[in-house]
Amino acid sequence: MRLLSDFDGVWTDQAEEAQAVRDGFIAAIGEAAGQAPGQVQEQYESFLTSILAEPQLHGWAPAGRVTAFVDEDPLLQTSSVAGWLDREPKPSEAAAHWRETARSLGHDTVTSLANQVFGSATREHLARGKHQLVPEAREVMDSLLALGVEVVVVSNSDTSKLADLFEGIGLRPDIDLRLRGGAGKYVLGEGDASLQLGGRRVFVDRPRYASVLLEENPDLVIGDVTSLDLALPFVLRASGQLKPSLQLCLRRHAHTPDWVLPSGQTGSEGRVLHDHALDGVRGLLGMVPKES
Ligand SMILES: [Mg+2]
Secondary structure: OEEEEOOOOOOOOOHHHHHHHHHHHHHHHHHHHOOOHHHHHHHHHHHHHHHHOOHHHOEEOOOOOOOEEOOOOHHHHHHHHHHHHHHOOOOOHHHHHHHHHHHHOOOOOHHHHHHHHHHHHHHHHHHOOOOOOOOOHHHHHHHHHHOOOEEEEEOOOOHHHHHHHHHHOOOOEOOOEEEEOOOOOOOOOOOOOEEEEOOEEEEOOOHHHHHHHHHHOOOEEEEOOHHHHHHHHHHHHHOOOOOOOOEEEEEOOOOOOHHHOHHHOOOOOOOOOOOEEEOOHHHHHHHOOOOO
16 A cells, blocks of 8 residues: 655644744844834734735745645745735735845845745754654554555655654655655646635646656545645546545644635535545554555
């Protein structure tokens, strides 16, 4: 049995990392603009509140179209705010000031600054030893391996970050588990194929993730962000390109939005994309048949 697992938000809880990214973004703007951190933080909070009021319209959109929505993952908040600041046709005074500040730091866009901050803040978070796997990671991985499960971790993050963290708990990449970093799940193709979910349009032409899924042909997929992790395997299973027996698991967090859960569905078109919602990786053990 082959498990294709997302990394951030499945083997980690991303709240602290998201906070580090947010703080780094606020500090970069504050320092460049010569403003007090409290004032800059207030502005950031008001931007975030604006886009969270219409989360179906906003999110991580590295190439213009939303690839994952702002309310799906706290790690997406800063890039969602930055993208909104870049695109907002009638920016407030504060928003215009953030744009100018990003330019004063040599960035064409606020997104470019946010990307740089994301990279440096996550690296520092890792270097400070604050980025950690969930406490049960080793025990669950050992049990999965003992059950004969082949574990492939597929992430947009660098393979080196994944390797460091798994080696830190005594697991050997390429021997105990396979790592596929830089997976580009967020990269959208030219096509506009999509599915409707909770009143949103989730794009499913994701060529880089598709090639990983088709190559690996998994029995089980787990991820915490429905748009990035689960929408495409759902479609590929429905079209017969992945096994009909493929099971899709959502790693549910307190921040997981209603619109991907049964509780958020109304009317005859209501549906969810996952077959199981798990509150932690330990739940994976219940998904594995004895003979796998
Ligand atoms: Mg994730």
